[in-house]
Amino acid sequence: MVDHDADALRATREGYDAAASTYADLFRDTLRDRPLDRAILGAFAEAVRSGGGGRVADLGCGPGHVTAHLAGLGLDAFGVDASPAMIALAREAHPELRFDVGSMAASDLADGELDGVLSRWSVIHTPPSGLPAILAEFHRVLAPGGHLLIAFSATDGPSRPTQSFDHSVATAYRWSPDHLAALLRESGLAEVARLVREPEPTDRRQFQEVHLLARKAPDGA
Numbered sequence: 001m002v003d004h005d006a007d008a009l010r011a012t013r014e015g016y017d018a019a020a021s022t023y024a025d026l027f028r029d030t031l032r033d034r035p036l037d038r039a040i041l042g043a044f045a046e047a048v049r050s051g052g053g054g055r056v057a058d059l060g061c062g063p064g065h066v067t068a069h070l071a072g073l074g075l076d077a078f079g080v081d082a083s084p085a086m087i088a089l090a091r092e093a094h095p096e097l098r099f100d101v102g103s104m105a106a107s108d109l110a111d112g113e114l115d116g117v118l119s120r121w122s123v124i125h126t127p128p129s130g131l132p133a134i135l136a137e138f139h140r141v142l143a144p145g146g147h148l149l150i151a152f153s154a155t156d157g158p159s160r161p162t163q164s165f166d167h168s169v170a171t172a173y174r175w176s177p178d179h180l181a182a183l184l185r186e187s188g189l190a191e192v193a194r195l196v197r198e199p200e201p202t203d204r205r206q207f208q209e210v211h212l213l214a215r216k217a218p219d220g221a
């Protein structure tokens with residue numbers, strides 16, 4: 001990891017430590033009003049189970065509400081987050097589940113340990129220079145045939161591979177879906193499907209929301 005990526009991670013951790021309670025209050029029930037998110041999470045859970053396994057990490061899990069949703073779908077789900085305050089809230093809300101403080105770019109997980117990785121809005125604070133290392137780590141920890149579901153905001157159009165945007169916690173980035181799919185492919189993760197949600201007029205940010213489902217080759221390549 002180069003220094004400015006380490007600086008970005010430090011700023012992200014400190015920002016979410018300070019904002020953890022507010023974030024949890026705003027988002028702990030968010031899936032209730034998001035049928036498309038529930039649909040793609042359900043498809044991810046089925047894809048993971050169809051491989052015969054169910055061990056899934058929610059990387060950048062925040063307060064753990066989506067980790068708990070995955071556990072409710074029958075997966076052996078646990079969460080990892082850089083922010084100790086987020087992990088404390090996740091453990092308090094879901095004492096039956098495992099939550100660890102850690103970095104997505106360098107986890108303690110063994111090669112091929114997971115059947116699935118969820119990265120939901122957790123790469124948005126990763127500078128574009130740091131993203132390939134994180135995608136390589138997702139590939140490393142997935143078993144052959146394992147699935148990744150990654151959510152992020154889209155840029156204003158395909159001619160803009162990445163754009164930064166104002167975010168109250170830390171500098172944040174969006175990606176063109178095709179560009180992120182290409183980066184996934186370069187990391188050995190082939191796109192399976194994508195869901196692109198158009199912004200509602202009432203949404204605070206008028207960005208498309210993208211959920212990309214990708215898979216590591218069954219032969220582990």
Ligand SMILES: C[S@@+](CC[C@H](N)C(=O)[O-])C[C@H]1O[C@@H](n2cnc3c(N)ncnc32)[C@H](O)[C@@H]1O
Pocket residue numbers: 009012013016027059060061062063066080081082083086102103104105119120121122123125126
């Ligand atoms: C926008 S929140 C998303 C939380 C949750 N996934 C959700 O869907 O609500 C981003 C989370 O990712 C975590 N995060 C960002 N970069 C990370 C990294 N490199 N390693 C571990 N966690 C990270 C932050 O601490 C924060 O809790």
